[in-house]
Amino acid sequence: MKLESITLHRVAMPLVRPFETSFARQTTRVLLLVHVRTSEAEGWAECVAMEGPLYSSEYVEGAEHVIRSYLAPALLKATDVTAETVGPLTAFVVGHRMAKAALEAAVLDAQLRASGVSFGGYLGAVTDWVDCGVSVGISPDLDTLLDEVSGYVDEGYRRIKLKIKPGWDLIPVYAVRELIGPDMLLQVDANTAYSAADIAHLGRLDPFNLVLIEQPFVEEDIATHVALARAIETPVCLDESIVSVGVALDAIERGATSVINIKPGRVGGYLESVRIHDLCVAHEVPVWCGGMLETGVGRAANVALAALPGFILPGDTSASSRYFAEDLVEEPFVLGTGEHAGQLAVPTGPGTGVTVREDLVRDWALVAPVTLR
Numbered sequence: 456m457k458l459e460s461i462t463l464h465r466v467a468m469p470l471v472r473p474f475e476t477s478f479a480r481q482t483t484r485v486l487l488l489v490h491v492r493t494s495e496a497e498g499w500a501e502c503v504a505m506e507g508p509l510y511s512s513e514y515v516e517g518a519e520h521v522i523r524s525y526l527a528p529a530l531l532k533a534t535d536v537t538a539e540t541v542g543p544l545t546a547f548v549v550g551h552r553m554a555k556a557a558l559e560a561a562v563l564d565a566q567l568r569a570s571g572v573s574f575g576g577y578l579g580a581v582t583d584w585v586d587c588g589v590s591v592g593i594s595p596d597l598d599t600l601l602d603e604v605s606g607y608v609d610e611g612y613r614r615i616k617l618k619i620k621p622g623w624d625l626i627p628v629y630a631v632r633e634l635i636g637p638d639m640l641l642q643v644d645a646n647t648a649y650s651a652a653d654i655a656h657l658g659r660l661d662p663f664n665l666v667l668i669e670q671p672f673v674e675e676d677i678a679t680h681v682a683l684a685r686a687i688e689t690p691v692c693l694d695e696s697i698v699s700v701g702v703a704l705d706a707i708e709r710g711a712t713s714v715i716n717i718k719p720g721r722v723g724g725y726l727e728s729v730r731i732h733d734l735c736v737a738h739e740v741p742v743w744c745g746g747m748l749e750t751g752v753g754r755a756a757n758v759a760l761a762a763l764p765g766f767i768l769p770g771d772t773s774a775s776s777r778y779f780a781e782d783l784v785e786e787p788f789v790l791g792t793g794e795h796a797g798q799l800a801v802p803t804g805p806g807t808g809v810t811v812r813e814d815l816v817r818d819w820a821l822v823a824p825v826t827l828r
């Protein structure tokens with residue numbers, strides 16, 4: 456396909472409740488949408504970078520800049536662009552995986568809409584419904600936390616993930632485990648908030664039968680994750696550290712991780728996500744699909760990815776209403792009922808299978824869109 460234009464939309468989406476992690480407290484999701492017009496179809500994708508460089512080094516205005524200055528010119532100059540060639544065409548830029556992932560996904564959406572193939576069909580989905588977990592932020596107090604968790608359990612979510620940090624870990628985990636009972640899937644996410652000195656303390660989470668403890672140490676510190684994995688029973692899961700299939704292999708072989716959170720934006724796109732999935736299946740490492748508070752645009756693609764066979768754990772693929780009162784797509788994600796309670800249906804239409812509400816993109820725009828040709 457020939458790219459005719461790439462338009463960047465910076466949008467502000469109010470959250471239904473504050474979302475606090477060990478590194479930030481958000482009340483609004485500021486995000487970047489990429490809209491490509493090609494010779495054959497249009498495509499949309501969502502960049503997962505946060506407003507500030509707090510989860511990773513990427514952030515919204517940085518992603519906009521690297522797309523405008525380097526990535527888009529390279530793609531607009533090319534005579535034939537496909538999702539498979541976005542990576543090679545932009546490999547001259549070091550890093551900026553979230554920006555590259557958004558461009559690749561937008562091109563993939565256009566390519567698949569032109570050919571009538573769904574994301575799930577293209578990526579290798581093997582199921583029509585995916586099990587959904589829900590991520591619970593750090594709360595101001597236990598009562599607030601337990602009220603929020605009770606609501607999610609009532610909605611049917613199949614797994615609870617609690618954000619933890621030093622000073623907010625053992626007690627909230629104990630209280631939630633008491634609330635939900637011994638069998639419901641429960642895991643914790645530290646977002647790099649701990650250090651090697653905390654290994655013995657983190658071992659005190661073992662009695663709570665957690666599915667995993669996610670990314671307790673900083674991204675680059677594979678060695679301390681290895682030490683933790685040797686010291687505790689709870690499986691260690693990596694998120695921020697896993698930026699490519701190469702790093703995933705290194706982490707698995709060194710025993711730093713026994714579960715991997717695959718986030719397409721973090722690893723550079725859905726094609727790399729499938730490569731990491733395939734590696735993990737070969738090493739019998741379970742994977743699940745992480746989330747970055749995506750709107751239905753990114754959520755649709757994530758749900759399709761979560762339908763691959765190695766995604767055997769519920770992901771952070773919650774319903775749209777977990778974060779947004781109104782979603783940016785005409786088909787907001789709603790949890791199933793009955794046998795599909797706590798599940799989301801994998802979109803079956805061409806591309807991501809959802810339709811972007813361009814009226815809301817316009818109404819909630821923070822700045823005028825930028826179109827590159």
Ligand SMILES: O=C(O)CCC(=O)N[C@@H](C(=O)O)c1ccccc1
Pocket residue numbers: 476505510589590591644646694745746747748749771772773
């Ligand atoms: O459900 C979601 O989309 C959010 C899941 C979640 O907790 N994401 C965390 C994470 O560390 O994985 C996150 C949120 C915001 C920004 C970065 C990361």
